[in-house]
Amino acid sequence: MMRKLDILLYTRASGGGGAERVWAILANGLAARGHRVTFAFDETTANDGVDPTVETIEVGERHPVAVLRLARLLRTRHFDVIAGAVSVSCVKLALAKVLALSRTPLVFSYHGFEEYKTGRLSAVGFYALPALAPLVRRFVGVSDGIVRALVERWHAPEGRTERIYNPVPLLAAASAEEIAARPPIVGAVGRLSREKGMDVLVDAFARLTTPGAILVVGGDGPERERLAEQVAALGIDDRVRFLGRVSSAAEVYGQSRVAAVPSRTEAFGMTTVEALSVGLGVVASDCEGSREILAGRYGTLVPVGDAAALATALDRALATAPDPGPGVSRAREFSAEAGLDQWERLFTGLAATD
Template sequence: MRVLHVISEMGSGGAETLVAGMVLASGAVGWESGVASGGGHRADALRARGVPTFTVPVARRTATGVLRAAAATRAAVRRFEPDVVLAHNVSATLVARLAVAPGRALPVVTVCHGLADADYRGAARILRHTARTVVAVADATADRLRDAGFEDPVVIPNAVFPQPPTIPRVVVRSALGVAPHVPVALCVARMEPQKRHDVLLDAWAKLPGDAVLLLAGDGSLRTGLTHRCAELGLTDRVRFLGTRADVPDLLAAADVTVLTSDWEGMPIAVLESMAAGRPVVATDVSGVRAVLADGGLVVPPRDPAATADALGALLFDPPARTTAAAAGLAAIRLRHDPHTFMRSYDELLRASIGGSRR
């Protein structure tokens, strides 16, 4: 089965991480995979491993942008000749649907990785006309889609494709200028409004001691966040690392991870942290509570004081970290196994090719 993944970009985001994992695991279920995207370091890495990749301009929210992306995707479809298109999120679905030649029975299956609350109704309207099947990455995402008018999403919880660290913990910390005994929290997230780094910085300012916060990611808010960090007197306790391709090594260096988003689907950063044995502090949004189970602590969104309390409870209490880490690993093995995940997608895509909606 030839599967073409269509996604806006292939940088460091959660959906991009999932696509890369699916592509590299696809041989085990009998797929030949290709990726059509706006590029990024994950696309470069896949290309280096022989995966067919196709450059598609990012479809900005304009008619011209969508049509340009659709034309490039149409060329990718002609070259790769897929049996099914797996489109990641709504804009990629619209582009993929426009790219498929009229009358051609090429199914487009959508993966909905999560949306802001205000976007669900518009997304459901588009998906009713563009996708044969819609996969929701969490029960909460499926519920939002149903409430918005898309009646029958299929739920396949995200999996994590574990990657061991390549460098010992002490070496990573040394390179980051962090002493072996210092408590370290890691946030892996794009610096965009959804992720609410401002809340995280306000929380970090409330924590005592010499703990260090690592921020892995980049985006439109970085300059403002750097200034906010200085205003709070946190320059010596926060490291802005930019976009990183070595997240497994950063996880090895950390004691806890943190995510203060306003909304999520089923965040890959949380799953990766749990799989690496690192407990998580995250906001109680959408599917996060179900993912964490006992593998960390959930806090209300936009609440720096609660976030600081939760971080302190794990950063400065090694036995609590150990207990949460063990629970997180058990949850990953039980509910987010990559083999089960790939088999579920394999069955779904083959059914789509056969003409079945589900």
């Protein structure tokens, strides 16, 4: 029987972005398996999705206050393992570990190629990685691409760096007949920020030749207003729908015939897996995360930022008879259960050597 652990997970918020969502899924899943899970975060979000069985602690958005509160927590509780997601949170958890004189095994989890650009502490998590390495028992990247970058560019110790794909709760698959009967809707889900490339998708959609095509976008973010202006300028207001924040990608993919993932950069791509899991054809930009998931067989890749190529591929996908089987099978390799199994094995192994 696997030992039940006392685990601390820490990141920026209780939900919202990709990494935060992953940490909430991990917290819920480990708690459901009988582990005692404490989920600490800087701020609470309205759509956190954290299960009541998970103990939650809000440590505050000010970095010094958060570090001190985390250190106090580490002094008063004996955790079997502690883990941070995204570099800024990893650095703060490492500082708290030092202040608390804690010997608890620490895991750093990296979720993006460009996290180092988002703030000074985020940069420390990359540029000072060799100096932080003695404090860290394992470095985790959410894709093989991230692991390569951590080892080759940022000098993470190769023997203590591994890949664990994000645990993705898969959506219910539709049949080929159901998908074929839908209107020619292109669905996209993601944060409306520059790195997600929604502006490229809007440009591409304006070039589509498929009669009656509609674009449905789920998500919110800082680019929302600019995207609306772009849609208006292109004269396609009547064919583009922004749904805002959605509770599940199923709200978009459940009505779509094809999924578009136009990201400029993507470390993994949970929405790509979700699109495959419902049986949709996927057209994605050729960035690391999408390339790794689609593996040259499960979707179509186009050059990053190339609206003309994206439009051509979307027209072709809309005209192609759906074949959900291969994509649905591929999505199972990234299921929540598969990811939870890997994280549980890692945490159990680290706790056993403590």
